Amino acid sequence: MSTTLFNLQSVSVEDHELLIEFYAGDIFDVYSDILVLSAFKNGFVPVPGTTWGRLNEALGINVYNLPETDMKRASENVIEFTVKPNHCFSRLVALEMISLANKRNFSHGTLISRYRDLGEYLNRINDPGTESLSLPLLGTGNQGISHTDSISGLLNMITHLNRTGLKIIRIFANSYQAIGTLNLRINQIYQREEASSTPLLDAAIGELRALMNQPLSDLSTRAIGTLLSLSRAQHTSHNTFGIAGRHYAELITNELYELYGLGIMPGTLHLKLTALSPSIRNDSHFVYSYLRLLQNYGNQASHAPNPPIYPQDAAAIVIAIARIINFYESKLASLQTRP
Numbered sequence: 001m002s003t004t005l006f007n008l009q010s011v012s013v014e015d016h017e018l019l020i021e022f023y024a025g026d027i028f029d030v031y032s033d034i035l036v037l038s039a040f041k042n043g044f045v046p047v048p049g050t051t052w053g054r055l056n057e058a059l060g061i062n063v064y065n066l067p068e069t070d071m072k073r074a075s076e077n078v079i080e081f082t083v084k085p086n087h088c089f090s091r092l093v094a095l096e097m098i099s100l101a102n103k104r105n106f107s108h109g110t111l112i113s114r115y116r117d118l119g120e121y122l123n124r125i126n127d128p129g130t131e132s133l134s135l136p137l138l139g140t141g142n143q144g145i146s147h148t149d150s151i152s153g154l155l156n157m158i159t160h161l162n163r164t165g166l167k168i169i170r171i172f173a174n175s176y177q178a179i180g181t182l183n184l185r186i187n188q189i190y191q192r193e194e195a196s197s198t199p200l201l202d203a204a205i206g207e208l209r210a211l212m213n214q215p216l217s218d219l220s221t222r223a224i225g226t227l228l229s230l231s232r233a234q235h236t237s238h239n240t241f242g243i244a245g246r247h248y249a250e251l252i253t254n255e256l257y258e259l260y261g262l263g264i265m266p267g268t269l270h271l272k273l274t275a276l277s278p279s280i281r282n283d284s285h286f287v288y289s290y291l292r293l294l295q296n297y298g299n300q301a302s303h304a305p306n307p308p309i310y311p312q313d314a315a316a317i318v319i320a321i322a323r324i325i326n327f328y329e330s331k332l333a334s335l336q337t338r339p
Helices: 051-059 100-105 108-122 147-159 176-189 199-211 218-232 239-259 269-283 285-301 311-337
Strands: 004-013 016-024 034-039 071-075 078-081 091-096 132-136 168-173
Touching: 004 176, 004 218, 004 239, 016 147, 016 176, 034 051, 071 108, 078 108, 091 108, 108 147, 147 168, 147 176, 168 176, 199 218, 199 311, 218 239, 218 311, 239 269, 239 285, 239 311, 269 285, 285 311
Parallel strands: 016 168, 034 091, 034 132, 132 168
Antiparallel strands: 004 016, 071 078, 078 091
């Protein structure tokens, strides 16, 4: 089963936007700075079929027998581990749910309490080098909590974060069957309208698929993969295209700023685009306009009270990204062939 991004949302946290990415599939397929796994009290035995078992199978990491010096209790129910370097995460954290002997007593209230514990932990993260976190939908396995109740508790916790330095939280459901249910609930919570396809949007997606047949940079490949994932998801929102477009605009603007050698990079997308304007316009007027389009739609999609993004808007976003990718890949090719 491949791991698929099926929804994107953005919430304001103090002085920055926090991007929330929803995936169906394997949590070990996508790198994040922090990986949070749930466990019974001291239940870190790598039993096959559990996340701790998968951790051992995928990365050869077993924390059950770690010395106490490599286990730091951040709070009553949160433990940080020191583990060997790997390609999946930099820091491993366990959220202890309940003792194994009392597992039948786990309730929805217990889950809300654990989400509160996690939120308090996230609010203490202010390391500039720690920007992303991955976690599964808590309580939906052995504890028997429904996907909708778990996602409601999680999003309520994220919405009320006020100090965290995290920029991306990735949430993983272990079943494709959950996508439709989760999308419906996510869009209800964030007041997003559901999407329907149009011939124009289908044509724009087709253009992206054609681009995938060409040799591309990792940045372009990831951007196309994200949009194709969104186009395949059922019951999603067109606002997710706006968030994805804004996220891509941030990444590609950083790359272009360095390619043009413009020195110290400003902190906001608006200021970066302003500084880039003369250089980009000298090469291509339309690329600058497309970048501004992505910025504007991203701002619109990030806030629920704004008008929703409609199918024609989503098509414009996809087309803009396709044009920017063509420009960026040509720019890279010309630099590589320059003597």
